[in-house]
Amino acid sequence: MSSECDLETGRHRSAAHCCNTREETSLDQTWDGVRKLRGCLDEEDRAAAGDVRLLRVLKIGEELGEAAEAITGVLGANPRKGNSHTWGTSRRSCATSS
DSSP: OOEEEETTTTEEEESSOOOOOHHHHHHHHHHHHHHHHHHHHHHHOOSOGGGHHHHHHHHHHHHHHHHHHHHHHHHTOOTTTOSOOOHHHHHHHHHTOO
């Protein structure tokens, strides 16, 4: 089955007819949440119009860096810091990133 995601709507497009499965419902709920978050960001945005996308990409990169730091801490992969995190603190850190 050939499929792709419509980035404009966040909806899944498929070449074959699909039934409404739990996965599709979950994906719809996820994209609904993404759209709500984007709306909140757009309402509070103080950046110049041309900088908005750049700033959002940078923010995603920042959050990814924090997740990487937490996982590195769990694995003790940084000899200077050792085991600085647990899986529990890593999950909480990722869940509260903003």
